[in-house]
Amino acid sequence: MWPRVTREVADDLAADAIARDRAGKPPYDEVARLREAGLPALLTPPALLGRGRTGLGLPLDPDGHDGHGGHGGHGGHGGHGGHDGHDGHDGHGGHGGHGGHGGADWRTAAAVIREIAAADGSIGELIARHYVLSWSGRFFAATDGPAAGHEPPAVAHSWLLGGSTDLPDPETGPGLTLSPAASGYLLNGRRTFAAGVTVADRLVVGATATHTGELLIALVNPAHPGVLAGTDNDRLGQRLTGAGSVDFDNVPVDADHILGALPRDEHAVSAFTALAPLALRLVLSHVALGIAEGALAEARDVSRAVQPAPRSEAPDATTYAVRPSGDPYLLLAYGELATAAHTAAAVVERATDALEQGLLTGRDLGMDERAEIAVLVAAAEAVTSRSAVDITTRILELTEAATSSDGGAALDRFWRNARALTAQSSPTHRLRDIGDHYLNGTHPPFTARS
Known part of the structure; x- marks a missing residue:
């Protein structure tokens, strides 16, 4: 089901991606589209979807009505160029919302992220961060056990999560604090988040407990x-x-809304919990790869539309020039870029397999296993960040800079998105960690920071 659902949403987002990027408004409508498709609940454990449900697998609200299935879909948008070399599909007419069917694995979630990011990099990042945050109650719980307490209402109300569980950077201040109060805690401070500030139904944040020094994960x-x-x-x-940035002024947080904790000493963090930042880094690599693939697909459509050059009468004239996009140098360039995208995909998929296996292992995961996953994720980051920037830059040359200013394909949005996304991490640091591990057997830094 998910490939079909995701393609419908991606085609829908691609149809007006240029206009929405120019407007730069908070993504309320885009989040509604995700909800209609049931995508926020994709990683929900199957057990949460089986009992107390309607025939569609949906929760009942207090009035006994079906929960969030969808509204009528967005009608009649034309399809966009396909990814991985496939042609664009016909536009979808109006489609009804899909129910909250979850129980998918991380590989499926990664494929969804990549497909959405190819159509709209911003929304790809938004849903990617949501998926990692939706596992906060599992990453940071003290022990393996039943689903986190926030997951049932998150499914019932189709919540989109924003925020960050990252440790605060000491150079930027103390971050958020949680002080004990009668009913739980009071949250104070200011924090900047990369996604979901304006549209999230709930924020998942990491804040330092003033009485213990632990980092508590709060909903x-x-x-x-x-x-x-x-x-x-x-x-x-x-x-x-x-x-954007969020200020918290004595915001009450019930004890039941503390999803887990990190010890003050980062080295005391379990190997399984330390997968949380790796999961975030990996899904953002899928976003970068999706942006690159989307850029390449749209550039291909632009280049195909170019009129063929006149046939040369020179003795060594080739047949390339008699068909659209027949310049041999253009073909060489697209061959190089397509190969770069395929190479990045292979590296990212290997890291995804390793991460998923680590998540299935649970709290029996060892330090050496976590280190191997960290190396593969670092490789995925290094390859995709470079490929995304290179591909999105070179397509502007190949399409004669079909940018926003010409009112056409606006391919510069892919370059801008790739630059903004990859600026969050340094490939140099990742490559250094990989080299140290390969040459000296050293584990990558064991940290709860992404």
Whole structure:
């Protein structure tokens, strides 16, 4: 089901991607499209979808009505160029929303992220971060056990999660704090988040407990009056992720809304919990790869539309020039870029397999196993970040800079999105860690930071 559903959503997003990128508005409508398709609940454990449900596998709301299935879909958009070498599909007419069918694995989630990112990099990042945050109650719980307490209501109300569980950078200040209070805690501080600030139904945040020094992972309702969000939609790229800063002023957090904790000493973190930042880094690699594949597909469509050059009468004239996009140098360039995309995909998929196996292992995961996963994720980051920037840059040359200013394909949005996304990490650091591991057997830094 998920490939079909995802393709429908991706085609829908691609149809008006240029207009939405230019407008730079908070992605309320885009999130509604994700909900209609049931994508936020994709990683939900099957057990949460089996009992107390309607015939569609949906929860009942307090009035006894079906839960979030969809509304009527967005009608009649033309399809966009396919990925991995496939041609574009016909546009989909209006489609009804899909129910909240979950129980998918991480490989499926990664494929969804990549497909959505090819159509709209911002929304790909938004859903990617949501998926990692949706596992916070599993990554940070003290022991393996039943599903985290936030998961049933998250499914019932089709929540989209925003925020970050990353440790605060000491150079940027203390981050968020949680002080003990009668009913649980009070959350205070200011934090900048890369996605979901304006559109998330709940924020998942890491905050330092003032009485223990632990990093507690808290679930926060952004509708509380003590939560003040400021958006950052006028960025170079990834404008529609809902990025921005949030101020928390004595926001109450019930004890039941603490999803887990990290010890003060990072080295005491379990190998399984330390997969959380690796999961985030890997899904963002899928976003970068999706942006590159989407850029390449759209550039191909532009190049195919170019009129063939006049046939040369020279004795060594080739048949390349008598068909559209027949320049042999153009063919060489596309061959190089397609190969780069395929290479990046192979590296990312290997890392995805390793991460999924580590997640299935659970808390029996060892330090050496986690280190191997970390190396593969670092390789995925290094390869995709370079490929994404290179591909999205070179397509502007191959299509004679079909940018936003010409009112046409606006292919510069792919370059802007790739630059904004990959600027968050340094391939040099990742390559150094890989080299140290390969040459000296050294484990990559064991940290809860992404």
